[in-house]
Amino acid sequence: VQMEKQVVDGLREVFHTEPLHRLITERQADIEQALKQDLNRNTYNTSLFELISIENDIKLVESDMADWAAPRPVKKNLNSTLDDVYIKPKPLGVVLIIGTWNYSWAMILQPLVGAIAVGNAAVLKPSELSEHSARLMKELLPLYLDKEMYQVVTGRVLETQELLKQRFDHIFYTGSSTVGKLVMEAAARHLTPVTLELGGKSPCYISKCLYIRRITWGKFANCGQMCIAPDYILCEPSIQDRIVEEIQKTLLEFYHKDPKSSPDYCRIINTRHFDRVLALMNECTIALGGESDRSQCYIAPTVLKNVLPHFKIMQEEIFGPLLPIITVNDLSEAIHLINAREKPLARYVFSSDKTVFFSLPVSGGVTVNYVLMHYTVDTLPFGGVGNSGMGRYHGRHTFDQLSHHRACLIKSFAMESLNDARYPPLTAARLRKAKFFMQHRLCSCSGSAPLALGVLFELASPVWLSTSRYL
Numbered sequence: 056v057q058m059e060k061q062v063v064d065g066l067r068e069v070f071h072t073e074p075l076h077r078l079i080t081e082r083q084a085d086i087e088q089a090l091k092q093d094l095n096r097n098t099y100n101t102s103l104f105e106l107i108s109i110e111n112d113i114k115l116v117e118s119d120m121a122d123w124a125a126p127r128p129v130k131k132n133l134n135s136t137l138d139d140v141y142i143k144p145k146p147l148g149v150v151l152i153i154g155t156w157n158y159s160w161a162m163i164l165q166p167l168v169g170a171i172a173v174g175n176a177a178v179l180k181p182s183e184l185s186e187h188s189a190r191l192m193k194e195l196l197p198l199y200l201d202k203e204m205y206q207v208v209t210g211r212v213l214e215t216q217e218l219l220k221q222r223f224d225h226i227f228y229t230g231s232s233t234v235g236k237l238v239m240e241a242a243a244r245h246l247t248p249v250t251l252e253l254g255g256k257s258p259c260y261i262s263k264c265l266y267i268r269r270i271t272w273g274k275f276a277n278c279g280q281m282c283i284a285p286d287y288i289l290c291e292p293s294i295q296d297r298i299v300e301e302i303q304k305t306l307l308e309f310y311h312k313d314p315k316s317s318p319d320y321c322r323i324i325n326t327r328h329f330d331r332v333l334a335l336m337n338e339c340t341i342a343l344g345g346e347s348d349r350s351q352c353y354i355a356p357t358v359l360k361n362v363l364p365h366f367k368i369m370q371e372e373i374f375g376p377l378l379p380i381i382t383v384n385d386l387s388e389a390i391h392l393i394n395a396r397e398k399p400l401a402r403y404v405f406s407s408d409k410t411v412f413f414s415l416p417v418s419g420g421v422t423v424n425y426v427l428m429h430y431t432v433d434t435l436p437f438g439g440v441g442n443s444g445m446g447r448y449h450g451r452h453t454f455d456q457l458s459h460h461r462a463c464l465i466k467s468f469a470m471e472s473l474n475d476a477r478y479p480p481l482t483a484a485r486l487r488k489a490k491f492f493m494q495h496r497l498c499s500c501s502g503s504a505p506l507a508l509g510v511l512f513e514l515a516s517p518v519w520l521s522t523s524r525y526l
């Protein structure tokens with residue numbers, strides 16, 4: 056165990072995340088500029104929604120990595136009382152990280168932080184849709200990180216498919232569920248494990264018209280292009296109009312009269328997505344917004360009322376600034392509606408009665424009386440379930456996700472007679488002894504106690520063999 060700890064210290068010299076930290080701090084202005092070109096994102100939002108969490112994970116690695124990488128002793132059964140038994144996280148090898156365009160830096164660099172900390176090499180494939188960020192990432196990474204260990208590959212779908220034909224030791228994919236299935240299929244050819252960080256329709260149930268500005272912020276930040284943005288609202292008919300009024304007030308406060316000229320309001324990534332999002336409004340009644348400008352990929356913050364579950368907008372993840380409201384008679388109708396759909400990445404509840412939250416069906420994560428914020432707690436695992444993904448990351452969870460947890464047992468040479476119970480010629484008495492030692496555990500023994508117990512067993516062995524049938 057001591058030697059394992061020394062190896063960890065040695066690896067820390069080589070695999071450290073400090074160069075990545077320098078990259079995002081020294082080149083912050085370039086990153087902000089690239090995101091301005093990709094999404095019209097302003098500099099403050101880039102820090103708030105991407106750089107802070109990357110930096111946070113780097114700091115966490117620097118302070119806690121020695122603990123994460125250290126051998127993790129486990130409880131032992133009587134058979135292994137005198138042995139060293141522990142789990143040792145080991146590097147997997149080469150990790151392929153494929154990212155999206157909506158948070159093009161965080162979706163690549165956050166998993167990379169964990170990959171570096173474990174000691175993995177990585178190939179990074181940023182999304183081609185956020186082209187300025189992808190180009191800049193390819194240019195900057197070799198200036199800060201070891202080129203042999205970490206490489207950026209840019210390209211479109213064909214290039215990604217070509218990459219997926221190669222054998223990796225882990226694939227960490229962030230993107231849509233549709234492409235996630237293709238990634239998993241490609242990984243299966245080499246039996247490569249995958250982490251799939253996907254999306255879905257994250258519902259927001261409002262039982263009372265409280266803190267609507269929190270929802271307004273979470274829905275329209277990044278122009279709604281966020282995997283955990285509240286996708287739709289469920290509420291009772293009596294509060295629908297109040298909710299619309301509150302959203303209208305908040306939008307005025309956030310983006311003033313004309314969101315198009317607000318420095319805080321983003322754009323849709325390209326005209327293909329612009330057309331897709333706009334088409335989702337077709338059957339709906341617009342309560343707020345609805346304006347658009349294709350030449351700028353601008354869609355105003357839009358609220359749609361009296362939406363019905365069979366409308367097109369309720370059949371796919373919106374990933375844009377449209378917020379449909381569906382009215383339900385009560386919580387059980389809301390649950391029924393949610394249950395009829397795929398398991399989403401997040402669920403939100405606004406209620407003064409916190410027990411409401413317990414009745415909600417499973418999802419990747421939950422935030423009560425706020426939206427998005429469970430993402431920012433670095434000790435919580437972030438990931439989906441079912442159609443919204445598999446695996447988890449952030450902080451220590453990334454480290455664990457991208458390492459192999461090797462089971463280690465270093466047997467002691469002492470007490471060979473305990474092992475005799477398993478050797479032929481087997482008898483009923485030996486089997487009883489073997490069973491006893493395999494099935495019982497020393498709960499809180501430490502120091503010399505296991506040794507003393509072992510000696511006792513050794514001495515008492517003949518007596519024990521004749522009495523163990525009564526145990």
Ligand code: NAD
Nearest residue numbers: 154155156181182212215216230231234252253254255282
């Ligand atoms: P996408 O699946 O279209 O693309 C993601 C990546 O996959 C890109 O790098 C792209 O080059 C590659 N790709 C696209 N088509 C491919 C194909 N046929 N074969 C191989 N590779 C292919 O996703 P997107 O549009 O960039 O992102 C939007 C989706 O991502 C939404 O569903 C959103 O919810 C989800 N998302 C999830 C998270 C999360 O953390 N869970 C974060 C951000 C976005």
